[in-house]
Amino acid sequence: MKKIFSRPESLRDVPTHYCPGCGHGIAHRLLAQAVDDLGIREKVIGVAPVGCAVVAYDYWNFDCCEAAHGRALAVATAIKRVRPENIVFTYQGDGDLAAIGTNETIHTANRGENLTVIFINNAIYGMTGGQMAPTTLLGQKTATSPRGRNADSEGYPLKISELLAQLPAVKYIERVSLHSPQEVLKAQRAIKQAFQNQIENKGFSLVEILSPCPTYWGMSPDQAVEWVKETMSKEFPLGRIK
Amino acid sequence: MAKIIINREKCKGCLLCVSFCPKSLIVADKDLNRRGLNPAKTKDSSGCTGCSMCAIICPECCIEVYK
Numbered sequence: 001m002k003k004i005f006s007r008p009e010s011l012r013d014v015p016t017h018y019c020p021g022c023g024h025g026i027a028h029r030l031l032a033q034a035v036d037d038l039g040i041r042e043k044v045i046g047v048a049p050v051g052c053a054v055v056a057y058d059y060w061n062f063d064c065c066e067a068a069h070g071r072a073l074a075v076a077t078a079i080k081r082v083r084p085e086n087i088v089f090t091y092q093g094d095g096d097l098a099a100i101g102t103n104e105t106i107h108t109a110n111r112g113e114n115l116t117v118i119f120i121n122n123a124i125y126g127m128t129g130g131q132m133a134p135t136t137l138l139g140q141k142t143a144t145s146p147r148g149r150n151a152d153s154e155g156y157p158l159k160i161s162e163l164l165a166q167l168p169a170v171k172y173i174e175r176v177s178l179h180s181p182q183e184v185l186k187a188q189r190a191i192k193q194a195f196q197n198q199i200e201n202k203g204f205s206l207v208e209i210l211s212p213c214p215t216y217w218g219m220s221p222d223q224a225v226e227w228v229k230e231t232m233s234k235e236f237p238l239g240r241i242k
Numbered sequence: 243m244a245k246i247i248i249n250r251e252k253c254k255g256c257l258l259c260v261s262f263c264p265k266s267l268i269v270a271d272k273d274l275n276r277r278g279l280n281p282a283k284t285k286d287s288s289g290c291t292g293c294s295m296c297a298i299i300c301p302e303c304c305i306e307v308y309k
């Protein structure tokens with residue numbers, strides 16, 4: 001028998017600190033697989049966020065840099081401009097990319113920097129204990145919205161991907177999900193495409209990944225993937241946005 | 243002919259593989275691993291087709307598939 005599925009070379013063989021059933025682990029593997037498939041392990045430079053994925057650089061087997069909370073795209077812009085021959089990506093949560101980092105996100109996209117962005121939308125702040133994120137759904141209970149998010153006082157779930165798609169310099173945006181093996185395979189294709197675009201100098205590419213956070217959604221891993229499928233993906237429709 | 247190998251020490255027992263195996267060949271082990279978690283284990287690999295659904299959904303990348 002031949003081995004047909006194993007760990008990508010770009011994913012270190014170390015245990016992660018993520019909770020059981022957390023989507024970050026799947027997303028890390030998909031990203032590592034894309035790097036392997038495209039043969040860019042010696043050329044890629046990742047920028048890790050602040051959030052649960054803060055030590056992602058310990059898990060990937062290629063060069064990485066850490067940015068202050070929300071500033072990943074500013075750091076990535078600098079790296080890419082100084083070293084245009086490298087393939088530069090950021091990996092950011094919804095708090096990082098769409099709350100504290102909204103400014104960097106919008107302006108980097110508007111400048112059309114030739115970067116790849118992996119945006120993990122889990123509708124919550126995981127690292128700090130489950131507070132409301134810009135992407136938290138209406139009615140969703142979090143540590144800072146104990147009665148559920150209310151549009152009158154907290155506004156609506158922020159569809160940052162749709163907002164960014166309005167910018168002329170943005171080349172590619174796709175929203176994918178991790179709620180089943182079939183959707184994971186689609187996510188894998190989208191991540192590879194976002195890297196391919198950078199290799200071909202096409203410009204700013206972003207993949208938004210709907211990702212379960214069973215711990216702070218107060219669900220089992222099973223219930224969490226079901227919630228992504230039945231509830232979250234209704235608010236954040238899947239597919240190519242641009 | 244296909245089979246999977248689950249690394250029981252790396253498994254965190256999320257059991258997403260159990261839900262997504264189309265042949266229901268995976269179960270939770272009653273014995274704890276060294277982390278103190280009930281890892282996934284194969285109940286019976288005779289019907290395994292090597293479809294890799296379990297490995298694709300595994301957040302720990304602790305399932306290898308052979309065919």
Ligand SMILES: Cc1ncc(C[n+]2csc(CCOP(=O)(O)OP(=O)(O)O)c2C)c(N)n1
Pocket residue numbers: 050051052053069092093094095096097100120122124125126127128133
């Ligand atoms: C300047 C600054 N402000 C606030 C924080 C606290 N903080 C750490 S992670 C985080 C939010 C993380 O949420 P998200 O980006 O959605 O990632 P997740 O943990 O859910 O993967 C916050 C507010 C910080 N570390 N630095």
Ligand code: SF4
Pocket residue numbers: 017018019021022023024052122126127212213214215216
């Ligand atoms: S808190 Fe949520 S996002 Fe953070 S590791 Fe746990 S499941 Fe993942």
